[in-house]
Amino acid sequence: DTDADTDADTDADTDIEPEPAFVLTFELDLARADGNPLSGFFTSYQWAEPVTDMPESLEYVIVPLADMMIGPDDFSFASGLEPYLLAAEARGNQVVLRPYIDYPSLPSGLPTYLEGQVDQFAYSDFGGGWSPDYTDPALRAAMDAFIAALGDQYDGDPRIGVVQLGLLGFWGEWHTWPHSEWFPDVSIQNDVLHAYHDAFASTLLQVRIPTGDSPSLRIGFHDDSFAYSTVGDVPWFFVPLLEAAEADARWTEVPVGGELRPELQDQVFDASYEEGEFQQDFDACVQATHASFLLNFHAFSGIYDPEEQARARESARMMGYAYHLERAVLEAGTLTLSIENHGVAPFYQPLQVTLSDGHGASVSAEVPPVLPEMPAAVSLDATSLDAPGEGEPWALRLHSDAVLPAAMVRWATVPADGPLRFE
Known part of the structure; x- marks a missing residue:
């Protein structure tokens, strides 16, 4: 009986989903996207x-x-x-x-x-x-x-x-x-x-x-x-x-x-x-x-x-696009971004999002055209990055080869303290 109980407890423990490392939500700030390319x-x-x-x-x-x-x-x-x-x-x-x-x-x-x-x-x-x-x-x-x-x-x-x-x-x-x-x-x-x-x-x-x-x-x-x-x-x-x-x-x-x-x-x-x-x-x-x-x-x-x-x-x-990072969830080494568009049109050119750690390592993913009222989820495999720590948060930025190299595609999102910062 003792062995059976132990096996049952072990099975139950393995069914418990691990807690996400972090769940972050962010506030909208349309003014932060003023002067974005192609808008x-x-x-x-x-x-x-x-x-x-x-x-x-x-x-x-x-x-x-x-x-x-x-x-x-x-x-x-x-x-x-x-x-x-x-x-x-x-x-x-x-x-x-x-x-x-x-x-x-x-x-x-x-x-x-x-x-x-x-x-x-x-x-x-x-x-x-x-x-x-x-x-x-x-x-x-x-x-x-x-x-x-x-x-x-x-x-x-x-x-x-x-x-x-x-x-x-x-x-x-x-x-x-x-x-x-x-x-x-x-x-x-x-x-x-x-x-x-x-x-x-x-x-x-x-x-x-x-x-x-x-x-x-x-x-x-x-x-x-x-x-x-x-x-x-x-x-x-x-x-x-x-x-x-x-x-x-x-x-x-x-x-x-x-x-x-x-x-x-x-x-x-x-x-x-x-x-x-x-x-x-x-x-x-x-x-x-x-x-x-x-x-x-x-x-x-x-x-x-x-x-x-x-x-x-x-x-x-x-006019144009206003991409807002509404939510970011890190779970089992994968960072999932929920992106909303508070403009009237998508960004029409290829767009990437890059996640960087405090030591220069980075991973990137394609961002699909995000239509108004149709949020998109983008996932990045962050297992190769150092974990964000005190004074060394991860940095998240949008960029496109279709705009000038010095141009920034800014999030329409209020920057926040914590493990994830915006460039």
Whole structure:
């Protein structure tokens, strides 16, 4: 009987699960993620130097095709593009790049070697300009060659955060309104879409509207009349266009961005702002589109008073991702992280989390795209690390090869004392 009792006690003891080494919970702090890569407001240093402390990680750069292409197979990226990339990197920013051929009020961006060969149509709208004949075989060949060369040279270069396809239409915004007859048909649009898709496997891409095959490609969208014609029942507004193309859920895989409509930039964060069909609620537009980043020159220009600047900063925090470490559990040598996204969109590029001990050893794991209201669990095998001790806590950091080496992807989490600290 004694032996049986002993065996029973032993079996019962082995069924008891060991207690976790630690269970930690953390508080949310959205402000700590201000200025995270690939999110929030950005400006253009081509227009003016910022005079405010609005957090930024991106800057907008427009470059005429003529500055980057001097012959059918001859490209001048070193002089036409590199200076912008180097300057942005020195400021800690990635570039949102838009190449253009026709930008109203600016000289034609048609490569010099095509002048006199490709027809151009003069117009006076929007400050005037020259719209090229996009059906011309020489121009089509030039665009194909440029896109392939740009991708070959710069796909995966962390200095470029996003390439907006540009090239077609006024401002590279894929329309020539009110001269719609000048805009190329969908077959030419698809040629450009597929050329970019084939040339870029890593760098994020965006096109102005969900046209042609774009909803099925690795290409996001940019609404350049944000909060002016974003939501509503008008068919040509941005969200109705997405819905009509069955692209309204593409934000889960590709980014949405654009520009806060220039006429609204000095109004939308004023307490007296009145909503209407063409003066829409900014935060509601962010929620509807799941926008990650937006051009907003006025947020950096000093035009906002302190209250407007504070409201703009709060709205910027809504955009993109905000990864919060809600819980961390160490059990049987495995650290399991519960990650919540308190933004409106995921981080679209590959992301890693690294756990380091006090002596330099580390382990890493991939972090999947975390959608809002869909927490993710990430596990790290910590058995090779020294246990965290007094004065030597483990350090946990997020990082991505798709952002600048010096950039930090910060947790939207209040740092806490204890065995786990954030970098």
